[in-house]
Amino acid sequence: MKQALVQPSTTQSRPLRPKFRIGSVLLPAYFILLLLPIYWMISMSLKTNDEILAGFSLWPKTLTLEHYHEIFTNAAWYSGYLNSLTYVGLNTVISLVIALPAAYAFSRYSFQGDKHLFFWLLTNRMAPPAVFLLPFFQLYQSVGLFDTHIGVALAHLLFNVPLSVWILEGFISGVPKEIDETAYIDGYSFGRFFFRVFIPLVRSGIGVTAFFCFMFSWIELLLARTLTSVNAKPIAAVMTRTVSASGMDWGLLSAAGVLTIIPGALVIWFVRNYIAKGFAMGRV
Amino acid sequence: MIKTRNNKAWFLVLPVVISVAFSAIIPLMTVINYSVQDIIGPDQKVFVGLDWFKEVLRDPDLHGAFLRQILFTLVVLAIEIPLGILIALSMPAKGWKASLTLVLIALPLLVPFNVVGTIWQIFGRADIGLGGHFLASLGINYNYATNPLHAWLTVILMDVWHWTPLVALLCYAGLRSIPEGYYQAAKIDGAKAWAVFRFIQFPKLSGVLMIGLLLRFMDSFMIYTEPFVLTGGGPGNATTFLSIYLTKLAVGQFDLGPAAAFSLIYFLIIQVVSFVLYTIIQRNSNPNASKQVAQ
Numbered sequence: 001m002k003q004a005l006v007q008p009s010t011t012q013s014r015p016l017r018p019k020f021r022i023g024s025v026l027l028p029a030y031f032i033l034l035l036l037p038i039y040w041m042i043s044m045s046l047k048t049n050d051e052i053l054a055g056f057s058l059w060p061k062t063l064t065l066e067h068y069h070e071i072f073t074n075a076a077w078y079s080g081y082l083n084s085l086t087y088v089g090l091n092t093v094i095s096l097v098i099a100l101p102a103a104y105a106f107s108r109y110s111f112q113g114d115k116h117l118f119f120w121l122l123t124n125r126m127a128p129p130a131v132f133l134l135p136f137f138q139l140y141q142s143v144g145l146f147d148t149h150i151g152v153a154l155a156h157l158l159f160n161v162p163l164s165v166w167i168l169e170g171f172i173s174g175v176p177k178e179i180d181e182t183a184y185i186d187g188y189s190f191g192r193f194f195f196r197v198f199i200p201l202v203r204s205g206i207g208v209t210a211f212f213c214f215m216f217s218w219i220e221l222l223l224a225r226t227l228t229s230v231n232a233k234p235i236a237a238v239m240t241r242t243v244s245a246s247g248m249d250w251g252l253l254s255a256a257g258v259l260t261i262i263p264g265a266l267v268i269w270f271v272r273n274y275i276a277k278g279f280a281m282g283r284v
Numbered sequence: 285m286i287k288t289r290n291n292k293a294w295f296l297v298l299p300v301v302i303s304v305a306f307s308a309i310i311p312l313m314t315v316i317n318y319s320v321q322d323i324i325g326p327d328q329k330v331f332v333g334l335d336w337f338k339e340v341l342r343d344p345d346l347h348g349a350f351l352r353q354i355l356f357t358l359v360v361l362a363i364e365i366p367l368g369i370l371i372a373l374s375m376p377a378k379g380w381k382a383s384l385t386l387v388l389i390a391l392p393l394l395v396p397f398n399v400v401g402t403i404w405q406i407f408g409r410a411d412i413g414l415g416g417h418f419l420a421s422l423g424i425n426y427n428y429a430t431n432p433l434h435a436w437l438t439v440i441l442m443d444v445w446h447w448t449p450l451v452a453l454l455c456y457a458g459l460r461s462i463p464e465g466y467y468q469a470a471k472i473d474g475a476k477a478w479a480v481f482r483f484i485q486f487p488k489l490s491g492v493l494m495i496g497l498l499l500r501f502m503d504s505f506m507i508y509t510e511p512f513v514l515t516g517g518g519p520g521n522a523t524t525f526l527s528i529y530l531t532k533l534a535v536g537q538f539d540l541g542p543a544a545a546f547s548l549i550y551f552l553i554i555q556v557v558s559f560v561l562y563t564i565i566q567r568n569s570n571p572n573a574s575k576q577v578a579q
Binding site for chain 2: 017018020022023024026027030031033034035036037038039040041044052053056058094097098099101102104105106107108109110111112114117119121122123124125126127128129130131132134135136138139154155157158161162163165166167170177208215218219220221222234235236239240250253254256257260261263264265267268269272273275276277278279280
C-alpha cells in the first residue's frame with residue numbers, strides 16, 4: 001500500500017478507475033429521460049395556448065414570451081417567487097448558523113445522550129403532514145408567525161436542520177482534530193478558532209449543505225402553503241391556485257414551472273465544484 | 285476519531301434542539317391529544333381512550349393503502365438506489381463535462397413537488413404531452429387517468445425521475461472522495477472492476493448511501509403531492525397511498541380522531557423502519573477502519 005502510493009503516478013495519462021462500460025450507454029439514455037419532460041415544459045412555455053390546444057408539435061412554431069411577460073408583470077405571480085426566495089434564503093442561513101456548532105459538537109465530543117439526540121432530530125423529518133398541519137397552523141398563528149417569511153423558514157428547520165447536521169458532521173470529521181488542538185495551543189479562543197480557522201476549512205461542506213437546504217425548502221409545499229395566506233405565499237402555492245381558478249392555462253403554468261427551476265440551478269452551479277471534490281459521510 | 289467526553293458540548297447543540305423542539309413538540313402533543321378524543325364540537329370533547337386506534341387498525345381501506353404504500357416504496361427504492369449508483373459510476377470525474385452533468389442531473393431535484401406532478405401530467409397526456417403522444421403513436425392506448433397500471437407506472441417513473449438524481453449526486457460525491465492511491469493499489473493487485481467496486485468503492489459509499497436510503501425511504505413512504513396532482517389517488521383507489529388516504533380521512537371526512545390515531549401509527553412505522561435501517565447500516569459500515577488505511 002505504502003509503496004504503491006510513492007510510485008510515480010500514471011494518473012495523468014490514464015485514469016486508474018476501472019472503465020465503466022455500461023456507462024457510455026446508460027448515461028446518455030438516462031439524460032434523455034431526465035431532460036425530455038423538462039424540454040417539454042420549456043417548449044410549452046414558449047407556445048401560445050392556441051397552439052398547445054390546436055395540435056401536437058415538437059417545438060413551438062410561433063415563439064411567444066407572453067407567459068413570461070405575464071409572470072414578470074403581475075404582482076400575484078412574481079411576489080410568489082420573491083416570497084419563496086426570501087423564506088428559503090432565511091431557512092438556509094439559519095440552518096447553517098445553528099447546525100455548524102452542533103455538527104462540530106457531534107463530531108468532536110461525546111456527551112450525555114448524543115446518539116439519541118441525533119436520531120430524535122432525524123425523526124422530525126418523519127411526521128406525515130396531513131394531520132400535523134392543523135396543530136402547526138394553530139401554533140404559528142398563536143405566536144404571530146403565521147403568514148410571515150420567518151415563520152415558514154422556522155418551520156422548514158424541522159427537516160433541514162437534521163440533514164444539515166448530518167452532512168456537516170461528515171465534513172467536519174474529515175478535518176483532523178490536531179488542527180483544533182494546535183489552534184488552542186497557539187492561544188486561539190474557541191470563537192476565533194471557529195471563525196478564522198475552522199469555517200474556511202469546511203467551506204465546501206457549507207456549500208454542499210446550503211444546496212441541500214435550499215433544495216428541500218424550495219420544493220416543500222404543504223407546510224409553506226398551510227402557514228401562509230397572502231404576504232408570504234410561496235410560488236408553488238400560487239401555481240396551484242391559478243390552475244383551479246382559471247381552468248388549465250398550460251402555457252402560463254409551464255412558464256411558471258420553468259422559472260421555479262432557475263434559482264436552484266444557479267445554486268448548484270455555485271456549489272458544483274464542492275460536490276465534485278467529493279465527500280463521504282461519517283456517522284453520527 | 286476519538287471523541288472527547290464533554291457534556292458542555294450540549295451548549296453547542298442547544299440552538300438546534302430549541303429550534304427543532306419549537307416546531308416539533310407542541311404539534312405532536314396536539315395530535316396525541318386528538319387521537320384519544322372524540323371531538324364533537326368546538327368545546328365538546330369526549331375521551332375515548334384507544335378506540336380510534338382500534339378502529340383504524342381494522343379499516344380495510346387502510347390496509348389496501350398500506351400495502352400499496354409498501355409496494356410503491358420497495359419498487360422505487362429497488363430502482364433508485366442501484367440506478368443512482370450506476371449513474372454516479374458513469375458520470376465524468378473532471379472538467380466541464382463533470383460540471384455540466386452535475387448541473388443537469390440536479391435539475392429534477394429543484395422542482396417543487398406539485399410542479400413535478402404538473403410536468404408529468406402534461407408530459408403524459410396523449411393530446412398535448414410528448415410522452416403520451418409518443419406512446420399513442422406506437423399504438424399503445426396509454427392513459428394514466430383511467431388505467432390503474434398506467435397510473436402506477438407513471439407515478440413510479442415520476443418518482444424515479446425526481447429522486448434518482450439525489451442518490452446519484454450523493455454517490456458521485458462519495459466516489460470522488462476516494463483517493464487515487466486506492467485504485468493504484470487495486471491495479472497492482474490486479475483487481476477486476478467488480479472487485480474494485482465491491483471492496484473499494486462500495487465501502488466508501490456506505491455513508492452517503494445511508495443518507496440516500498433513509499431520505500428516500502422516509503420521503504417515498506410519505507409521498508403525497510406528486511401523485512395527488514397527477515392522479516388524485518385514482519383511478520379508483522389505485523394510487524391512493526397512505527398520505528393521500530390520510531388526507532382524505534382528515535380533510536375530506538374531517539374524522540380528526542381516527543386520522544390523528546392513524547398519523548401516530550404511521551409516524552411510528554417510519555421511525556421504527558428508519559431506526560432499523562440506521563442501526564443495520566451503522567453496524568455494517570466501519571468507517572474508522574478505512575480511515576486508518578487512508579492515513
